Amino acid sequence: MPNQNHPTEAGDPTSAPPARVLVIDDEPQIRKFLDISLRAQGYQVALAANGGEGLTALAVQGADLVILDIGLPDKDGHEVLKELRQWSQAPVIMLTVRAGEAEKVAALDAGANDYVTKPFGVQELMARVRGLLRQHAADPHEALPVFDDGHLRVDLSRREVRLHGEPVALTRKEYMLLALLLRHAGRVVTQPQLLKEVWGPTHQHDTHYLRILVGKLRQKLGDEAASPKYIATEPGVGLRFVDASQWKLPDL
Incomplete structure (x- = not known):
């Protein structure tokens, strides 16, 4: 187990709030082990058991670093990494039992920052976590971009939504x-995918839930279904965020 008396960036009371680490792994014992180990070092921890849960957690809550298992039940870790890299530059450490050089190269080429083979030593993993967080903190442009078209502003890192400068x-x-x-701006997200990720796998046919929710969201954003500025309906298919061009780096 980590030395809990050893000071880290996360545990320094004079530093910024503790870094948030998202663990995406389908093995309960690995999630529990990493949860305990990371919290012992002073980090905030979020856990996800599959790729869909992990992407949702990252989009909704944000993370300063992601530990991502390659062997996931719903999506291959490489697929999750590819999706993640379309909208997030959070550093990613890949976990896998596959130790081949080709596998490592593929993960790094796809946008992973580091690679650890199972079984792994917790001290080595924590050292890699600290190193990546230092690099990330040194580069302000690694933060999630902000959507801002001059009217609507959405900061995924801070979980803030403002319309005409007023909080929503x-x-x-x-x-x-x-x-x-x-995070899928400009592309259609299907109704089953939205229902699964927002309400869970048992609600993939409850389309009335989605109709009610999108109606309330449109109202709060000053949007209209007939002439959408932000959320367009693709009949019988799903929803699409209309304007994918207004992503900006966050204010520093």
Whole structure:
């Protein structure tokens, strides 16, 4: 186990709030082990058991670093990494039992920052986590970009939504829906995918939930279904965030 008396960036009371680490792994014992180990070093920890949960957690809550298993039940880790890299530059450490050089090269070429083979030593992993967080903190442009078209501003890193400069109070599910559409901006997200990620796998046919939620979200964003500025309906298919061009680096 890590030396809990050893000071780290995360545990320094004079530093910024503790870094948030998202662990995406389908093995409960690995998630529990990493949760305990990371919290012992002073980090905030979020856990996800599959790729869909992990992408949703990252979009909704943000993370300073992601530990991503390659062997996931719903999506291959490489697929999750590819999706993640379309909208997030959070550093990623890949975990896998596959130790081949070709596998490592593929992961790094796809946008991973580091690679650890199972079984791994916790001290080595924590050292890699600290190193990547230092590099990330040194580069302000690594933060999630902000959507801002001069009217609507959505900062996924801070989980802030403003319309004409005024804060917009969204429910948890309204924000989840907006974040999901934003990270796929310009592309259609199907109804089953939205229902699964917002309400869970048992609600993939409850389309009336989605109609009610998107209606409330549109109202709060000053959007209209007939002439959408932000959320367009593709009949019988799903929803699309209309404007994918207004991503900007966050204010420093």
